[in-house]
Amino acid sequence: MQTCAAPPFVVEHALSWDTRWQPHDLLRLRHLQVVDNEPPWVREAFARAPVAVVRRALAAEGFVAIGVRGAGRAQRYGTWARVADIETVVAPQMLAQSEPLATRGGLAAFVALAALQRDAAGPLHGFVWGPTGSAGFELATQVPSVSASSDLDLLIRTPESLTRNHALALLNQLQTHAKNAGIRVDAQLDTPAGGVALAEWAADKPRVMARHASGPQLIADPWAVAHRDGLA
Known part of the structure; x- marks a missing residue:
């Protein structure tokens, strides 16, 4: 197809x-x-x-x-x-504090999202973030899109450098919420070079995949261009 x-x-x-x-x-x-x-x-x-x-x-x-x-x-x-x-x-961040219809709130993806929303001092404190994927779509449209097995996809805005240690701590905290809900929480960092999986950046790999409008590329530092041009 x-x-x-x-x-x-x-x-x-x-x-x-x-x-x-x-x-x-x-x-x-x-x-x-x-x-x-x-x-x-x-x-x-x-x-x-x-x-x-x-x-x-x-x-x-x-x-x-x-x-x-x-x-x-x-x-x-x-x-x-x-x-x-x-x-x-x-935008995803406009949905960060949104709630699903009452009859849908028990789905695992929404349970995990609600836990993150309540955790004011938790992993996402200080970040601009929001749900994407099926959860974001359902919150924006009220059209049922999340299933019992749906993951919770997140976008985290990171215009400035995120250290590997900070990324690992963030990943560990998100995984704790995911485990409690019984699903995966898949977070993507929105960097100057494009979208980078939080799990990849936290893994301390020499290069990570950055998904950009001009195509994906393996790079060592997703913030290097912004730093060089004085944008971050």
Whole structure:
């Protein structure tokens, strides 16, 4: 099955990243352009919740790369939206203190999130963070997306360097909450070089995978560019 649409622009023109939208932001759209060979479930999913997640990819001016979520894990489709069709934006950190519907609060992912929300002096104190993945989508749309086996995905904004020791302490604390809830908590650091898995950075590897709009790359320091350019 095709998992990504062809860009609706000349590929050579995909040279920019509109900083108004960040990876994992949820965009409510007034319209989603139909493309050739689109999976049949996409229209149904968009009718149920006209919301898509920003994905990491360069785009031509006036476009943003998005992902559409279907009912199951296998239903994920990368496509493109016109900036003119964006109505509202919900960033992960805007959902950090959100709660699910009362009937959904007992699901393990939401139990873990509630524990983090109550832990004011805990692992995420001092960070800008928020839920992504199925939990973030459900909190933003109220469309059931979390299952009993769903992990809790988090995005942690780290514009400035995070020491390996601090990362390890953060990882250990998150894993404690995950164990108590009986699921995994998967945290990604949002760095100047792109998205970096907290577990990778905490593992003290010589290089880590940074996921950037221009493509993934193995780097030693996700903050090096910002430090060099005086941005952090």
